[in-house]
Amino acid sequence: MKTVKKVDARRKLEGKAKFLDDYSYDGMIYGQFFCSNSHHGIIKKIIFPQEYDLSQFIIVSAKDIPGKNIVPEPECDQPFIAEKEVFHFGQIILGVAHPCKETLKDFIKNIKIEYKELPALADTKETLKDEMNSFGRKIIIDYSKNVKPKREWIHTHSVYYTPHQEQAYLEPQGMIAIHNQEQKTMFVKGTMQCPFFVKDAVEAIMGDKIKEAIIETSEGIGGAFGGKEDFPNIIAGIASLLSYKSKKPVKIVLDRSDDMKITTKRHPSRVEIDTYTDSKTHKIKKINIDYRLDAGAYQTLSPVVLSRGVLHSGGGYACEDVYIKGQLYKSNTPSNGAFRGFGAPQAFFAIESHIDKIAASLNLDPYEFRRMNIFRIGDEFPSTQKITENHLFDCFEKVIEKSDYHRKIKEFAKFNKSNDDKKGIGIAIAYHGGGYTGNGEKVLNSEVKIVIEKNGVVKVFVSNADMGQGAHTTLAQLVNETLSYPFEKTIVQIPNTSKTPNSGPTVASRTIYIVGNLLRKLALKIKKELQFENLEEFISNNQEYFPKEFRMHFVQDPSVIFNEETYQGIAYKDYSWVACVAEIYYHSVTYTIEPKRIWAVFDIGNVVNVKIAEGQAEGGIMQGVGYGLTEFFYKKGYGRMQGLTDYALPTSLDIPEINVEFIHTNSDFPKGLGEIPMHTPAPAIRNAFYNATGIFIDEIPLVPERIIKYELLKKK
Template sequence: MTGTVGVPTRITQGARTRGGVGESTLRPDGILKATGEFAYASDLWHEDMLWGHTLRAPHAHALITRLDITEALRQPGVYAVLTYADLPAAKLYGLEFRDQPVLCDGRVRHHGEPVALVAADHPETARRAAAKIVVEYDVLPPVTDEASATGPGALVLHPDRDDHHAAHVPHPNIVHRQPVRRGDVEAARARAAVIVREEYEVGMQDQAFLGPESGLAVPADDGGIDLYVSTQWLHVDREQIAPVLGLPEEKVRLALSGVGGAFGGREDLSMQAHACLLALHTGKPVKMVYNRYESFFGHVHRHPARITYEHGATREGRLTHVVARIVLDGGAYASSTPAVVGNAASLGLGPYVCENVDIEAIGLYTNNPPCGAMRGFGAVQACFAYESQMDKVAAGLGLDPVEFRQLNAMEQGSLMPTGQPVDSPAPVAELLRRVRSMPLPPERQWESAGEGADLRALPGGLSNTSHGEGVVRGVGYAVGIKNVGFSEGFDDYSTARVRLEVVGGEPVATVHTAMAEVGQGGVTVHAQIARTELGVAQVTIQPADTLVGSAGSTSASRQTYVTGGAVRHTCQAVRAKVLQIGRRKFGSYHPAWATAELLLERGKVVTDGGEALADLADVLEEEAVDLELEWRHRPTHPLDRETGQGNGHVQYSFAAHRAVVEVDTDLGLVKVVELACAQDVGKALNPLSVVGQIQGGTTQGLGLAVMEEIVVDPESKVGNPSFTDYLIPTILDTPPLPVDVLELADDHAPYGLRGVGEASTLSSTPAVVAAVRQATGLALTRVPIRPEHLTDT
């Protein structure tokens, strides 16, 4: 007890439990990951386990005319070979609707599509057995773009599609279409002093996570399956897997294993159903680990896009109208293309005010690799195009590009082109001001006193291609808008279970959610929230699994908002119950138990004035408070199918970038010297993690600007499925990334926070391209920029 009963002690006013919200606490997995001791899914092991392997199609579009597994089954050490004919139940799966075969159904729709599965006692045995499978193909011409997908005589890739989008598209090879229309564009055109039209192209980017797809499926005694897997969404995986296995969901149990990065590429199924099928068929645990080559075929990518924009403005610099057509290539299967299309359309104006808008976004079925979620989710493609347009319009008016953006910047109270009011801070102009006011890096940093050029600071780097001849500097700006959370009426909720008890004389909180920790730092934040709400120093985070209710996906910048909100909500309910117990036990000793606002701080029950009424250990004694609750943010609503009007998003986030580049105009080489960012985060729950998220997103945007692209040839085959040929920024490519964090609270969100992880990915790409344009004077309408784009005349 706190001294004599009825004589409260006083603790320092405002003394909070350490390690709570707003502090840069260390990640519990940080040291293990930095030292290489962290256990990833690829490290899973089970006695007597088999190894699974997938045979994949070498063509993008073909009919299977013969499939013979005889020789594969004869190989010593092979336990099973499965094809489409062996599937015990549902044959299709998919995120938004079921259109993707678990194994090829006789028609190959993309390069690398799974055709057969092998289970063997050694991974090399499985690979060699797969090579013994005889598959004969009748190769067909691929559907590659909008013209071949929707033109006269176009082959319908999914003639039996049955989804709620099908009735609203003009062609069955269009997965989804979303217009956004507002105002009178034709009348606005007549008022425009300057009109700029341009076409843009965005290449196919890969999430390029370092940890390959991997997992271990273990048959259970009850006839079910336990799957240990690296994923982004345990419960939606289970929803798709259970029908394929012919099992009820309660017999399909998933637990999260160590995830080596995700960025959207683990939202869809990869090896999950395959490993479970092999394990149930053989009765043995089956492990599957993709190599890097297979990983490029085993997950979705960022949608490549072809985008046409028209912007008009008055002589004074006010936007009169914006017209856009955004064509996203979804590849062979739908994945999350409908939601990506919705984002591209509803965010296609950018963070600007314009009363007259006509935007149309469509997503296609083609025979190109399947595309789906990737950091930025439809907003990245649009941002590159509309920010390029803002620079071109500013140039046409003779205005400063930053001031032109600020003149048209939205603010709190502005209307989105969907008609939704922005009802939280929207500091677009301020972010641009802040990023512009950061000191510029010094010129000619490659010069070393008396020692010649420092090659590391030059375009081309240590390849010794330049010593500074023909190197020109450029500076560019961009700003973007991203939604937070799932949209358009999706029931976006999360679940948290929180237990508070006394262990060894000390109060301990245990937090259990199904949130996938993919590197974003959610396990750190959940502990911080529990410390803040329950006033305890010791917090245990339970491993994520399907034994607790769904936490939704680790995507859409939503986990800190939604699952963090669920943890906070449940902790507050636990606290209320603890206070009930305290009032029952000790209420008669002091009137503050009934009259004061009571908090839990540093293991004690305290008043808001700082009086400690009791130790938590004395309140709880042998009792434990254990609650599992769901939490939802305010609802969103579907967008109108023809006008795009509606309150489709729960929250918006904003970031602005300034890029400084140096370009060797003779060789077409780009060196990004600095990439500065200013971003509003509402409330930084863990400031160090927030900066890390912003820098990570910035770097992925840099990659899209100057190097990252999956190259697909005219036959729709992937040409560079390796980290030798698919380039991502290394530490030598990544410049200083100064970050200015603005905290303007969103009153609708827990702690006023704003989703952080994606916004910085949007504007970093167009900022880099704008800087290269300033350095070279070239139009540069495509990303990534290639050397030939800078040297061709």
């Protein structure tokens, strides 16, 4: 475990690093969207404001699309631009461009639109209750043995809800498109996670008008968290269309309120869990899970989110009889998309809350009950995949020890007897499968490239973006450590689809786990092929041999077989594990939960850069704290949050002390880390609140307005 300094840090600190809005090109004009303010309606008429000279504006609608008006996604059902009917608030109806930003804003503000309004579903809870609203797609994991519940088994049932969550990357979404007429290419620069997704999207919308789309990320990507996985496709597509029509470079940078209004969010969920637990042995005997996600108006990538959610919904517990059903629901809200965790945080909130409920009904400490049922070697996931290590158990025991759980349980019980304010402590455990689900990585067939230059610079080419997670530092480390080469001379290149091979998207906790390990293999191959003692000397002694290019494709371990029909088999080759304890203070006067401390112990395999890994964990935990306590996007009857004033992100004063540790780090290779920190804080805090007050709340965020309803009920 080594820590080198991040390669991008100094330029960012000095304000020199260029983010998307910091680029400009000769003749560049500005683009924006005109979006629907109806949840569901047929467009009758669009009236442009008369006080403007229309000829000065470039306006594109669905009719201007030379290629296909369908965004390439796992499910191709969403148009770039609405045609006659809008299916959600914030759906793009027009792309508009003009040389002056202010004029453009004013013009768009003054466009009038008339709809024939149609019935709409905008309330998530209502949507998810009724199976009529399902898209029809179903995933079933049938690990049931049709065991009849016995009399001494305790039945526990609950329905858990989680809300939308806004990624709130600090840099809003943006793209610049430049059409080259002679070469018939479209160059797009942007803030994005997946350049090759954007390439597919731009080539789809432009059809035969271009031969190739070349996509490059900006130097700095101001946070993404999944929010810049698929929505950039739409922005890039429309920016390209505007550039094609205007024959000028077009920059679109979303205003924060537009960004919040129209881009993807975390899927709201409804998870219903039924369990039977043996009251004597305290073993969970039977689990039935109904897992539902509100996909929004279109399915887009939601089937993949559903798949991961379902595969993680059983939690880290052994049970011989499990039945899981997953479905996507349709509502008239913007399509939901990727957000750190990808269906798993919803699943773990439900199962981890439920575990505390069972423990309470057995009159057991949640620690004891978890210890009784937690995965151990030889147990199986509901997908029949075998558990081959006790690392979840090790994380669990370690975090209990670190947090001084047992002492605090006693101490807090004593405190709570004599105080109106309460103290509480809660546990949650989770796992995250690294890389694409099932056979996904095989299909992706990622490729990486290393070029060793004459001057000794080792250039690393991958399509994975560094959006702050430190990928370009850690990937360089994996290469230079294998080659025993100076870190400063190992440079990961800015992703550009015409120069970097397709090593897949920057998602699914796969960058270090899949791409990093692949790069390390390639470096080993280089070492073997060149047979050098010291690469620096080798390069200077064999100048004629360089520059030299090396490439390698990902090869899936043949033992990894997953049946996508039955959901049986190895869903993920490697899992990362986490156990978390949260300590809270409950203010009875204001019904407010103050998170005091969070401990999290992870197994993510070999840790490449400790400080970067800690930073990832701490950041993910903070997003989990916000998810559990303050962040909500819609409030029934009051629409959506319009900006960062209304959407309460945690500030420096709201964040608890966070204590992170990694164990089993002497492993051969690193596993995924990006998403797993998000899974446990919300349920751990919820469980801590339950421990403090005895109030069982099955929904987040735990805002005081929600808590008071339970408190008032208790008083009655």
